[in-house]
Amino acid sequence: MGERYFPNHYLDYNDDNETLLIDGSESLITSLCTDFLRHIRVFLQELESNLTLSSSKDFTIYTGSTGIVLLYLKLYELNAFENERQDILRKANSLIKRSLENIGGGKERYSFLCGQTGVLACKVLINHARGKDYSKYLRIIRNLAPKILSDSTELPDEILFGRSGFLYSLLMIREKIEDSVQILDDNLIRSLVEKILKSGQLTSQREKNSSIPLIYYWHEKAYVGAAHGYAGILYILLEARNYLDDEKELNTLIKPTIDFVLGLQFPDTGNYRSSLNNTEDRLVHWCHGSPGVIHLLSLAYQVFEKEIYLNAAIKAADDIWHRGLLKKGCGLCHGTAGNGYAFIRLFQLTNDQKYLYRAVKFAEWCFEPHQHRIRIADRPYSLFEGLAGTIYFLADIIHPKQARFPAFQIKF
Numbered sequence: 001m002g003e004r005y006f007p008n009h010y011l012d013y014n015d016d017n018e019t020l021l022i023d024g025s026e027s028l029i030t031s032l033c034t035d036f037l038r039h040i041r042v043f044l045q046e047l048e049s050n051l052t053l054s055s056s057k058d059f060t061i062y063t064g065s066t067g068i069v070l071l072y073l074k075l076y077e078l079n080a081f082e083n084e085r086q087d088i089l090r091k092a093n094s095l096i097k098r099s100l101e102n103i104g105g106g107k108e109r110y111s112f113l114c115g116q117t118g119v120l121a122c123k124v125l126i127n128h129a130r131g132k133d134y135s136k137y138l139r140i141i142r143n144l145a146p147k148i149l150s151d152s153t154e155l156p157d158e159i160l161f162g163r164s165g166f167l168y169s170l171l172m173i174r175e176k177i178e179d180s181v182q183i184l185d186d187n188l189i190r191s192l193v194e195k196i197l198k199s200g201q202l203t204s205q206r207e208k209n210s211s212i213p214l215i216y217y218w219h220e221k222a223y224v225g226a227a228h229g230y231a232g233i234l235y236i237l238l239e240a241r242n243y244l245d246d247e248k249e250l251n252t253l254i255k256p257t258i259d260f261v262l263g264l265q266f267p268d269t270g271n272y273r274s275s276l277n278n279t280e281d282r283l284v285h286w287c288h289g290s291p292g293v294i295h296l297l298s299l300a301y302q303v304f305e306k307e308i309y310l311n312a313a314i315k316a317a318d319d320i321w322h323r324g325l326l327k328k329g330c331g332l333c334h335g336t337a338g339n340g341y342a343f344i345r346l347f348q349l350t351n352d353q354k355y356l357y358r359a360v361k362f363a364e365w366c367f368e369p370h371q372h373r374i375r376i377a378d379r380p381y382s383l384f385e386g387l388a389g390t391i392y393f394l395a396d397i398i399h400p401k402q403a404r405f406p407a408f409q410i411k412f
């Protein structure tokens with residue numbers, strides 16, 4: 001099998017011919033912004049003309065209609081779309097109506113990315129932006145909690161389908177809408193954090209001789225990456241650090257588990273395996289591999305202030321620069337746009353222009369999403385597999401300090 005990435009022919013950042021990429025207001029310099037916005041508009045037109053043809057019932061953020069809503073909410077924030085804000089909200093609202101109609105069908109799921117909570121959370125954000133009442137939707141989300149807190153072994157803890165994906169929704173809404181605290185209160189968030197910790201502890205206790213305090217499986221595999229594994233679950237727990245007991249939970253359960261993950265880094269490349277039993281160094285994706293783990297390492301560095309996390313993140317970033325232009329295309333989950341966020345994160349963390357430069361180069365690579373792939377994704381216009389994700393990344397990088405990997409990063 002051939003390589004999974006295109007060779008990176010861009011010159012790497014070089015301190016000798018340093019060019020300034022960011023202006024005083026921490027936006028990309030005008031020439032880059034203009035270029036990025038031009039591509040955003042072209043791709044948006046392509047996306048929208050294909051949306052009208054779609055009769056898909058997929059309501060998810062990951063591959064369905066609500067992912068497009070999340071993209072609209074991102075564009076709504078951009079100054080360049082200031083005069084189109086009402087139109088954007090109208091389009092987002094008509095799409096979310098369709099999503100809400102479709103959440104009844106199929107398997108009950110509660111995560112942000114693949115469950116009904118993502119739809120409800122986006123409806124909250126839209127109504128908030130339109131000055132309409134959103135408490136009804138907050139209550140529906142709140143009323144889902146008993147199912148997530150139940151002892152069902154059916155429900156995983158990972159982000160894509162599981163508990164930490166539900167926890168993300170609560171933390172994100174709380175961050176964006178101050179008075180949501182009245183319905184999504186601290187006790188609710190605390191109970192979810194406890195549940196996820198308890199679940200990992202119980203699994204660890206069941207394994208004989210386990211030295212890892214928290215163990216998580218998805219479909220009987222201990223995944224490492226952001227989508228199904230440790231990186232995602234531990235990352236969301238760290239985002240919820242205000243709800244953790246420092247001594248008993250943060251330092252005794254979470255940190256040793258992060259250190260275990262840290263130790264899985266391939267010494268030669270800096271990448272991470274996809275699951276514990278898999279020793280191959282193959283996937284360099286947000287979902288599987290260092291582009292997801294790097295967010296955990298970055299946040300761990302901020303929380304624990306240990307250089308070892310930063311050094312591991314820097315090593316991973318060098319590898320992503322070389323192996324991160326993916327043949328799977330320019331999406332977020334397993335594509336070049338998702339990998340570009342790894343550099344944005346390191347730029348946020350270190351202020352080193354090198355990482356912003358690398359993110360910009362990955363973004364420019366995404367200017368040709370149809371050429372820069374060898375296979376078309378099943379959902380080629382979706383947020384996590386397709387063009388909507390590419391647009392989201394191009395829009396987010398315009399204000400790199402405010403950029404957030406969607407459905408994952410909350411604060412900085």
Ligand SMILES: [Zn+2]
Pocket residue numbers: 227285286287288333334
């Ligand atoms: Zn993926």
